[in-house]
Amino acid sequence: MDRYDLALIGFGGVNRALAELIRDRGERLRSELGFDLRIVAITDLRLGSLMQADGIDVAQVLAMRAGESFAGLVGGDAEARNEYVIRNSTADIVVEATFTNPLDGQPAVSHVTWALESGKHVTTTNKGPIALAGAGLKSLAAEYGVRFEYEGSVLSGTPILRFAKQQLAGAGLTAVEGILNGTSNYVLGRMEAGLSLADAVAEAQGLGYAEADPTADIEGSDVQLKVVILANELLGANLTTADVERVGISVVSAEDIVAAATQGKRWKLIGSARRLPDGTVTGRVAPVAVAADHPLQGISGATNAVKFETELLGDVTVSGPGAGRVETAYALLSDIIAIDSSVRSGLVATSAV
Secondary structure (H helix, E strand, O other): OOEEEEEEEOOOHHHHHHHHHHHHHHHHHHHHHOOEEEEEEEEEOOOEEEEOOOOOOHHHHHOOOOOOOHHHOOOEEOOOOHHHHHHHOOOOEEEEOOOOOOOOOOOHHHHHHHHHHOOOEEEEOOHHHHHHHHHHHHHHHHHHOOOEEOOHHHHOOOOHHHHHHHHOOOOOEEEEEEEOOHHHHHHHHHHHOOOOHHHHHHHHHHOOOOOOOOHHHHOOHHHHHHHHHHHHHHOOOOOOHHHEEEOOHHHOOHHHHHHHHHOOOEEEEEEEEEEOOOOOEEEEEEEEEEOOOOOOOOOOOOEEEEEEEEOOOEEEEEEEEOOOHHHHHHHHHHHHHHHHHHHHOOOOOOOOO
């Protein structure tokens, strides 16, 4: 396969960053990867829909100003016609990067479903489809002979899913625990510096780490979804969010912070999944005061990290960025590379379009 045509569903920070990578590093990517990337469709709530089978002028789209829409372009429409574009574009790969409801995974679950049913490969950074509908979507991908990739669903650009599946294969993975949310980690760090929870959250919002509604980060529901993914993907479980106990960092007081410091400990919001001796897998999200010898204690700011517990290697810890538009766009790129590897090995077709 010399080229993959992409349909970008959602054109916010992540897919825009991917478009910028294609615009700015296209020649280098072609040289390093052995294939071209071309964008043939885009949908966005603000801009509408755009389909051009011969390839979209990425520079032109990226230069569009606030208030403009795709309606003025050939193949453009002021409405974001997601289903129509996903099913009818000439794309080989659908790149799904929209907002997702953490309760039902929508609209991303539908976007992924439509793409797989249309014989298109899919990459997404959304947690919802994998945590809430992963088994069904993977089955659908197998039925239609296409790939469904989601490396960025847990730690953005830090590739922990493939690392564990490929590099730790045979090592006897028994547990995974990590700092899976950079916002909560940043807030706890600022509380150590003397800020109140409210002030630390406000500071995180000012820096772009926290959303206007920080509940998912502070109360742990973001991490809860990621624990479900880790448990099911890496430990062979079949957990739902209802199976994962969740406690957020709002229970950590200033007094708790001080008391932990006097013992050489630091509070971290830890998401964990563990296989018990009887073979069952449990999941938990809770603030933990970790000691100085714990590999996660030194993870500061918005950085994320995961500790893998194995029978043959002991503990293996991986850290890296858990957020960022370029970092997350790289996760999408890594998925596209994985899709290409499957195509070249004959495991799947280019696409069924």
